[in-house]
Amino acid sequence: MAVRSCTGFYRQEVNRTAWEVPERYRDLKQVGTGAYGTVCSAWDRRTGTQVAIKKLHRPFQSKLFAKRAYRELRLLKHMKHENLIDLFLLYLVMPFMGTDLGKLMKLERLTENRVQFLVYQMLKGLKVTYSSLTDLKPGNLAINPDCELKILDFGLARQADAEMTGYVVTRWYRAPEVILNWMHYTQTVDIWSAGCIMAEMLLGKPLFKGKDHLDQLREIMKITGTPTADFVVKLQSQDAKNYIRSLPKVPKKDLHSIFSKASSNAVFVLEKMLLLDPEQRVSASEALDLPFFSEYRDNEEDTVALPYDQTVDNTDLPLDQWKRHTFTEILTFRPPTDSRETPL
Structure with missing residues (x-):
């Protein structure tokens, strides 16, 4: 079941788990799950393409999980290459591969x-x-x-x-x-x-x-x-x-x-x-x-x-600081422009 959430976002329950994603992504269907996250396919209404959205499981339940979440965000932001998955928004949104x-x-x-x-x-x-x-x-x-x-x-x-x-x-x-x-x-x-x-x-x-x-x-x-x-x-x-x-x-x-x-x-x-x-x-x-x-x-x-600064990655920080660093990475992220995008 899907419902309208806060402004600009859309909420849908997938296998008894609530997903809250930007409104451009619709028709979420679970395609895989693992120890650290679940992946759904979705339709991107702006580009007219199918994407995969990854939701991390309890990313801040421990220092180890928080460090993994932070590290994945940083690496996906850092690497821009046709054979590496990109990070587009708050959730990890990527091309759907099948x-x-x-x-x-x-x-x-x-x-x-x-x-x-x-x-x-x-x-x-x-x-x-x-x-x-x-x-x-x-x-x-x-x-x-x-x-x-x-x-x-x-x-x-x-x-x-x-x-x-x-x-x-x-x-x-x-x-x-x-x-x-x-x-x-x-x-x-x-x-x-x-x-x-x-x-x-x-x-x-x-x-x-x-x-x-x-x-x-x-x-x-x-x-x-x-x-x-x-x-x-x-x-x-x-x-x-x-x-x-x-x-x-x-x-x-x-x-x-x-x-x-x-x-x-x-x-x-x-x-x-x-x-x-x-x-x-x-x-x-x-x-x-x-x-x-x-x-x-x-x-x-x-x-x-490209050069990559591992200073923070290699430190032992308390959970709150990993949360803060992760939030900073999200706020400073600028999605790549896509020539296929058209106004809703």
């Missing part, structure tokens, strides 16, 4: 041409992010009928959030240095995740499907081989060093034997992404320069990450 990569892979086996286009878009999005996401997985990659991809859920995952590293599906795509807290993370944790996702698209099933953290590591090393001595000395934890040194030596597998139906250019991308040593993995920019993506590459395109 499905995500996880659901799409369950419905059909993807051709290599589609894999090529999807991974290209994923890397373009990663190229302009300022730091690691640490939660890149098929369910966080939205896909529309034109095979256009957008990365979702910035700010909801943080490398220090222990409960997320325990989430089984996330673990399948997490870089080994994140799973076991081996070392300082760099943006190449996302390159590992992208490689796992690309591998799953080509194989039709997850590449590393560990039952727990240690089993995940064993599954990874069956393919990457056990780490070299040069890598072991880089580990911060002495326990991790001792554990790795205790493992039987396993040689690296030839990825061509695993991905026998894929082109050599596709396998070459995986070889550059799925390296145990994060310092040896390609960056997003380097990956985009590989031959596999030459068909889509625009030599004039030179989009890079």
Whole structure:
């Protein structure tokens, strides 16, 4: 049931939850829900397009939730890119994509041409992010009928959030240095995740499907081989060093034997992404320069990450201050103009 709310806003109950959104958005229908928020599709009367509206669950019930909400707002405001979701209003309003990569892979086996286009878009999005996401997985990659991809859920995952590293599906795509807290993370944790996702698209099933953290590591090393001595000395934890040194030596597998139906250019991308040593993995920019993506590459395109001030993100503040910072971000937001918009 929908009712008129305060001036300029429209109130509708969706699955026993009240949604209060600007009047331009109508016909709300729930399309997904998770631990941190619910997403509804809606019709934007100004642009004549379908959008998705995300409502965060109890964003200020704790300092951790408040920090996540603040961080997502800041990141979405900061990043302006065709493969990243934008923030338009008080609610998180974004283009409606229809499905995500996880659901799409369950419905059909993807051709290599589609894999090529999807991974290209994923890397373009990663190229302009300022730091690691640490939660890149098929369910966080939205896909529309034109095979256009957008990365979702910035700010909801943080490398220090222990409960997320325990989430089984996330673990399948997490870089080994994140799973076991081996070392300082760099943006190449996302390159590992992208490689796992690309591998799953080509194989039709997850590449590393560990039952727990240690089993995940064993599954990874069956393919990457056990780490070299040069890598072991880089580990911060002495326990991790001792554990790795205790493992039987396993040689690296030839990825061509695993991905026998894929082109050599596709396998070459995986070889550059799925390296145990994060310092040896390609960056997003380097990956985009590989031959596999030459068909889509625009030599004039030179989009890079914009500077992002993490000062507040990395502080430990009381709940009230997170609320204040979030409110400030909302008040200072200026929606992008849309040439399709017409007066109501």
